Amino acid sequence: MDLRIFTEPQQGAGYDTLLTVAKATEDLGFDAFFRSDHYLKMGDADGLPGPTDAWITLAGLARETKRIRLGTLMTAGTFRLPGVLAIQVAQVDQMSGGRVELGLGAGWYEEEHTAYGIPFPKEKFARLEEQLAIVTGLWATKLGETFDFHGTYYDLKESPALPKPAQPKIPVLIGGHGATRTPRLAARYADEFNMPFGSFEDCERQFGRVRAAAEEAGRQADEITYSNALVACVGKDDQEVARRAAAIGREVDELKSNGLAGTPAEVVEKIGRYAELGAERFYLQILDLSDLDHLELISSQVQAQL
Numbered sequence: 001m002d003l004r005i006f007t008e009p010q011q012g013a014g015y016d017t018l019l020t021v022a023k024a025t026e027d028l029g030f031d032a033f034f035r036s037d038h039y040l041k042m043g044d045a046d047g048l049p050g051p052t053d054a055w056i057t058l059a060g061l062a063r064e065t066k067r068i069r070l071g072t073l074m075t076a077g078t079f080r081l082p083g084v085l086a087i088q089v090a091q092v093d094q095m096s097g098g099r100v101e102l103g104l105g106a107g108w109y110e111e112e113h114t115a116y117g118i119p120f121p122k123e124k125f126a127r128l129e130e131q132l133a134i135v136t137g138l139w140a141t142k143l144g145e146t147f148d149f150h151g152t153y154y155d156l157k158e159s160p161a162l163p164k165p166a167q168p169k170i171p172v173l174i175g176g177h178g179a180t181r182t183p184r185l186a187a188r189y190a191d192e193f194n195m196p197f198g199s200f201e202d203c204e205r206q207f208g209r210v211r212a213a214a215e216e217a218g219r220q221a222d223e224i225t226y227s228n229a230l231v232a233c234v235g236k237d238d239q240e241v242a243r244r245a246a247a248i249g250r251e252v253d254e255l256k257s258n259g260l261a262g263t264p265a266e267v268v269e270k271i272g273r274y275a276e277l278g279a280e281r282f283y284l285q286i287l288d289l290s291d292l293d294h295l296e297l298i299s300s301q302v303q304a305q306l
Contacts, residue, residue, distance in 0.1 A: 022061045040111055054075060192226075195207065231284075
């Protein structure tokens with residue numbers, strides 16, 4: 001069972017803070033450090049000191065860490081041309097010695113596009129499908145051969161398909177709640193399917209859809225890793241849980257219903273219930289990046305029991 005730390009820097013975190021959390025992630029034995037890919041805060045957060053770019057951040061962390069996996073939940077397909085993204089991710093994979101994973105989604109937050117002058121196309125999902133075909137196709141092209149793609153939104157001719165990643169295959173993550181197109185894309189392209197912020201019922205239903213889509217596409221359903229992303233708020237007792245919930249502006253009961261919240265024993269029990277549905281990996285959304293004691297508690301009292 002993998003536990004990964006998942007951060008939301010657009011809410012207010014500079015590179016130095018992210019580096020501190022990533023080093024703690026490595027030192028405390030977690031499997032990976034992931035981050036969101038957003039350029040604008042959400043909700044009541046002040047967002048200071050301002051946004052950090054996901055792949056520039058991961059490039060820096062690639063040189064500052066040794067063991068942990070590094071990736072995005074999820075890179076926004078609207079932010080980057082797929083050929084450019086393939087180059088960026090392959091380069092960061094080289095810089096990390098082969099520890100990168102790419103979560104790629106369609107993009108959804110219109111306000112951040114407006115704020116920074118980024119086009120927000122109406123048809124995003126069809127673009128995502130072409131982006132996945134291009135990124136994975138470029139990486140899979142053999143040295144000395146070229147890659148061509150002729151789609152509705154993108155056209156590539158005689159691409160040298162360079163550079164190559166350090167890994168033989170960079171793992172690709174696809175996620176979401178969509179009932180039809182999302183499972184189909186996961187069946188075709190995903191090494192991992194991630195269910196973000198879903199209930200037991202939602203998770204069971206969506207994992208089942210992805211499994212069925214994989215088998216329909218001629219894949220073994222177990223070729224895909226199934227994971228959950230959930231907010232984490234763990235305390236050694238009820239008082240500490242309440243303090244941590246207040247620090248991120250959430251209610252304890254709501255967090256216990258919708259996330260991994262409570263004492264270590266409560267969180268371990270809930271992880272076990274998701275595992276019974278097929279979850280093999282958990283992305284713990286950490287919203288207070290100044291509270292490194294929180295990570296230490298999860299490492300020593302939750303991770304140690306899994």
